[in-house]
Amino acid sequence: MLSDTWHLFNKYLIISFRTPLWSLFNLIQPLIWLVIFGQLFRNMAQLPGFPEGSYMDFFVPGVLIMTVLFGSSWSGVSLLREITAGSVDKMLVAPISRVSIVLSRVLHSAVQVMIQAFIILIAAALIGTNINPSFFPLLGGLVVILLLGVGFAALSNGFAIMIQREEPLVVIGNLMTLPLMFFSTAMVPQSFMPDWIAVISQFNPINYAVEAVRGTMVGELNASDFFIGLGVVGAFAAVSLMWAVSAFNGLRD
């Protein structure tokens, strides 16, 4: 199963390398947020109760997570294209486990968004964000990002199989992304939220992912935020993956 996953993953990687523009295209939106939102909300950092540091220091983890959400929700769209093109049939008729088909797609998508997030991180450092330069915290943050990518790519694949059509899938991707961002501490600290949003955010895996990235990559290290985030995001990824695999098994018509 692992070697099948690797071979398929490898195929997707080659395809990505041959269409580099498509992969870079996905960076535009987070970069715009980074620059414009960062400028727009700059003065918020001076409000009483705002954590120490600049607004950019606070906001960059949110942008990183948003990159993951936007990027990985395309995975389902590409699955539908592969179904139409007949590639999926070709994989299904081969004597390989269905798990490896889902896993290779999801891993590819996650690695892709992880690389994108890393590029955003470098861009953020270039415009003066206080990035933590040590190796292990950076690695930890990337692992959280990777797992979150796995989780959302799996969700996107699962929805793709359920809905079977591209347009509503894109709509669902967008519908999911924005509320998940707003119901988290991506843009404002928890103390700034109305109570009901603060309550909802406690059930939002994105919230924990943002805090974990904040506790590792940017500003002050916070090990407990990281480990809690890692646990929540890991569980989220595992559940989504299982759901996607079961949806894939039902693909037999």
Add this chain to the structure above:
Amino acid sequence: MIHVENLVKVFDAGTRAVDNLNLKIEAGEIFALLGPNGAGKTTTIRILSTLAGFDEGKVEVAGFDMDHAPEEIRKSIGLVAQQTGIDYLLTGRENLALQGQLYHLKKSEIKQRITELAHYFELTDALDQQVMTYSGGMRRKLDIATALIHKPKLLFLDEPTLGLDIKSRKSLWHYIEKLNKELNLTILLTTHYLEEADKLSHRVAIINQGKICAMDTADALKREIGGDSLTLSFADPDAKTHAFANQLQELDYVSNIIWEGERCHIYVNHGAASVPKIAQLAGEQGIDIAELSLSRATLDDVFLRYTGNSLEEKEEETEEWWHKWAGKGGGGKWAKKWQDQNTDGEIQEPDGGWPNSEEEWSQREQKTQSEEATEHKLTTTNTQAWQQDEKQNTDHTEWQKWQDSEKKNETTENETTENADSSNNKDTNNDWKKWQNQSSDNSPPRPNKK
């Protein structure tokens, strides 16, 4: 190799896509499932290749039971689906290598198989180019090659030549026959091209609405229905002409009569001799014949007999009529033709009134394009042979010929009889034979029929 008993597949909407199907395909056979679009061909292939489940019945492929050992079946079969499924951004070699990896071949084995297959399908030079740059025929060949990487015993080909031009189609047929002969590969193919089923397969099953209507060798199916097919239609179809056609059934040389709308197909054993006899009978009873043409019985006639529909016309409805219209603009060739003939520029109503539908129109148009049609048709016809002769002598359109023949009809003897008589002449007969010989010379050798 394949054993299917009472297979039933019901879709969610309640349609029985496959309805009580029984099949037994032996090792080494090329077997064709012939039927119109939506007949259940693809569904059957998807079930047999483990891609689709089924509701009732027993399926055994390559000696393994579908319910218990789908994984074993997957290892023994190769599938070439309608959608190619190869990755256009990868090179031919990468596509083949990936397929080899998915079938768990060793690295050295993959390398060797790629060389072999590329050589076999003459793709060696294109192997390191991205598939994007391949022609349609090359893509199809690469697709078949990827399906063969693990040396399967059984190959499924779902509409292998759909959308290919004639040249690529013939070349692909050549490969399919070669694979069967040289590698003793069992092949199950689906097609809605009569010629394909006739030329390639050892046995044919005619499938319509999920049911198999007839199954035998193509030759046996055609023999069963009678060797030649006469198509008869009337200038003014009414009860009288209908009765006339039906009474032909009583003649000892007529084996079968099938109505297709207003046209009557008469199956006879010696077509050339029957044409003048039938024309004479019509003359005696004062019946106006609009068309009386002779052709060898084709699989389409077999199809017509078992399903009540002609496969070729269905094909036209679904694929070709809009093609012609899109290509030539509204009004089509007919309107122009009639416009040309009237100096006033007024459009004259064609014989038999204006067509009711675009399909009907394009069907009529089809008749005049007999030269073009011969390329697609399974066998040529006597009618076409003399039409070609006629064309060399006169510039008449077929419509005019019909009109002429009717004028003569009224006075003395109808032209069809004359022409039919001439088809008795050795010359015309020779032409026909020549054409048939030619066509078989150009095409790859037929497989040895079982």
